[in-house]
Amino acid sequence: xxxxxxxxxxxxxxxxxxxxxxxxxxxxxxxxxxxxxxxxxxxxxxxxxxxxxxxxxxxxxxxxxxxxxxxxxxxxxxxxxxxxxxxxxxxxxxxxxxxxxxxxxxxxxxxxxxxxxxxxxxxxxxx
Amino acid sequence: xxxxxxxxxxxxxxxxxxxxxxxxxxxxxxxxxxxxxxxxxxxxxxxxxxxxxxxxxxxxxxxxxxxxxxxxxxxxxxxxxxxxxxxxxxxxxxxxxxxxxxxxxxxxxxxxxxxxxxxxxxxxxxxxxxxxxxxxxxxxxxxxxxxxxxxxxxxxxxxxxxxxxxxxxxxxxxxxxxxxxxxxxxxxxxxxxxxxxxxxxxxxxxxxxxxxxxxxxxxxxxxxxxxxxxxxxxxxxxxxxxxxxxxxxxxxxxxxxxxxxxxxxxxxxxxxxxxxxxxxxxxxxxxxxxxxxxxxxxxxxxxxxxxxxxxxxxxxxxxxxxxxxxxxxxxxxxxxxxxxxxxxxxxxxxxxxxxxxxxxxxxxxxxxxxxxxxxxxxxxxxxxxxxxxxxxxxxxxxxxxxxx
Numbered sequence: 001x002x003x004x005x006x007x008x009x010x011x012x013x014x015x016x017x018x019x020x021x022x023x024x025x026x027x028x029x030x031x032x033x034x035x036x037x038x039x040x041x042x043x044x045x046x047x048x049x050x051x052x053x054x055x056x057x058x059x060x061x062x063x064x065x066x067x068x069x070x071x072x073x074x075x076x077x078x079x080x081x082x083x084x085x086x087x088x089x090x091x092x093x094x095x096x097x098x099x100x101x102x103x104x105x106x107x108x109x110x111x112x113x114x115x116x117x118x119x120x121x122x123x124x125x126x127x
Numbered sequence: 128x129x130x131x132x133x134x135x136x137x138x139x140x141x142x143x144x145x146x147x148x149x150x151x152x153x154x155x156x157x158x159x160x161x162x163x164x165x166x167x168x169x170x171x172x173x174x175x176x177x178x179x180x181x182x183x184x185x186x187x188x189x190x191x192x193x194x195x196x197x198x199x200x201x202x203x204x205x206x207x208x209x210x211x212x213x214x215x216x217x218x219x220x221x222x223x224x225x226x227x228x229x230x231x232x233x234x235x236x237x238x239x240x241x242x243x244x245x246x247x248x249x250x251x252x253x254x255x256x257x258x259x260x261x262x263x264x265x266x267x268x269x270x271x272x273x274x275x276x277x278x279x280x281x282x283x284x285x286x287x288x289x290x291x292x293x294x295x296x297x298x299x300x301x302x303x304x305x306x307x308x309x310x311x312x313x314x315x316x317x318x319x320x321x322x323x324x325x326x327x328x329x330x331x332x333x334x335x336x337x338x339x340x341x342x343x344x345x346x347x348x349x350x351x352x353x354x355x356x357x358x359x360x361x362x363x364x365x366x367x368x369x370x371x372x373x374x375x376x377x378x379x380x381x382x383x384x385x386x387x388x389x390x391x392x393x394x395x396x397x398x399x400x401x402x403x404x405x406x407x408x409x410x411x412x413x414x415x416x417x418x419x420x421x422x423x424x425x426x427x428x429x430x431x432x433x434x435x436x437x438x439x440x441x442x443x444x445x446x447x448x449x450x451x452x453x454x455x456x457x458x459x460x461x462x463x464x465x466x467x468x469x470x471x472x473x474x475x476x477x478x479x480x481x482x483x484x485x486x487x488x489x490x491x492x493x494x495x496x497x498x499x500x501x502x503x504x505x506x507x508x509x510x511x512x513x514x515x516x517x518x519x520x521x522x523x524x525x526x527x528x529x530x531x
Contacts, residue, residue: 036473
């Protein structure tokens with residue numbers, strides 16, 4: 001299956017790969033997917049005053065999964081938490097030109113953003 | 128060294144230039160229909176077909192009259208299973224096969240189940256091998272056919288065909304062997320292996336695509352088949368259709384070359400495969416071999432790279448042609464059913480890569496592949512959350528995953 005140029009670019013030059021310190025109070029961590037399904041995304045957001053100031057990811061998955069999470073880190077940076085919650089998987093599909101069999105990669109990226117924000121909120125008692 | 132490197136020789140092989148040379152005259156000079164009985168064009172074509180049939184027979188120690196040409200191994204497998212099921216319907220309605228067969232056997236068996244056949248799918252052990260005792264125990268007085276492959280297309284393991292053939296003979300049951308990946312790579316003898324029907328195809332042994340064969344035993348016992356294709360009654364009535372004369376001539380030449388070079392070629396491929404395996408496993412930790420290490424065809428090695436997903440690995444190795452058992456590389460969403468049948472976890476099945484070495488691979492290519500695989504696996508592990516968790520000592524079996 002041929003990959004789009006966007007997917008290849010994110011695969012070859014993934015943005016924001018890495019990890020923040022897990023216990024840090026200003027970091028929200030979302031881990032979604034499962035190894036037996038062939039996709040696991042870990043997305044971490046550093047949040048200051050309701051604004052996402054930095055993001056990091058690590059992904060076990062196909063090229064489209066790596067690209068979706070890499071793109072997600074780019075998009076969330078600078079957004080408020082509420083704005084980031086609005087990011088839709090369909091926007092990722094469109095940007096990366098994912099074929100139908102890869103749509104689940106974009107869903108996972110959206111879920112990862114939400115899971116990271118939820119984790120941040122839980123740990124900061126702001127439900 | 129030229130890029131890209133082709134190391135996917137279980138999918139198909141490059142046609143040997145000597146095979147192409149053999150085929151060419153049958154497109155333009157000797158283009159006749161082998162079934163034309165009344166002119167020299169037909170006679171020439173027929174002569175080429177019969178010469179090829181002789182070569183195809185020799186490579187499996189059969190007689191030329193026992194070879195039926197088909198369009199490929201998928202058709203041969205279909206014809207063997209469906210042809211026996213229909214022809215021997217009064218004798219019984221039970222087939223024994225096993226779980227890591229090629230789709231063209233498994234899906235044919237599934238279709239036969241819909242029309243009233245009973246099929247036993249035997250398990251394999253952790254090395255991918257069938258236990259002949261399981262075959263013996265599965266036999267009933269309604270069993271008409273045992274179908275077990277010679278060499279698995281994903282993990283390259285060689286099934287104990289000789290023993291299974293012996294059991295089939297003892298019980299008077301027909302034995303079909305899908306030898307697609309084995310013929311031309313390892314010695315095959317339908318007599319010593321007790322095989323009554325055998326499928327093979329040209330394009331896996333440096334011949335052209337679109338031409339295969341089914342060996343159908345004529346003596347002790349004489350195997351009869353209901354044809355799948357009705358028409359002019361070609362191929363002893365078992366497979367109608369005008370013969371693909373250039374393809375058949377090429378298949379014959381490919382068999383002849385394979386017989387000539389097999390001993391030397393398999394020694395060379397085992398050397399290259401071991402170099403590849405050791406080279407990769409020495410440069411990376413947590414790499415596992417799928418399938419029995421030595422009961423294996425020469426050119427195959429199948430490895431799982433823990434914490435790295437197979438398709439993403441192949442994407443990083445775009446200048447190297449390989450294949451993966453990851454779901455993302457298949458039409459279904461399931462990772463390799465072959466690896467799962469061995470008890471390999473879904474995670475490691477997603478992480479598997481099949482290396483298929485062949486006649487045209489060089490040592491330089493092997494060195495290159497070792498280097499590139501190591502680099503790419505390391506790069507992907509650096510961005511794998513699973514690798515990070517493993518290094519931090521997280522028990523991933525206990526971890527609560529959020530599945531879709």
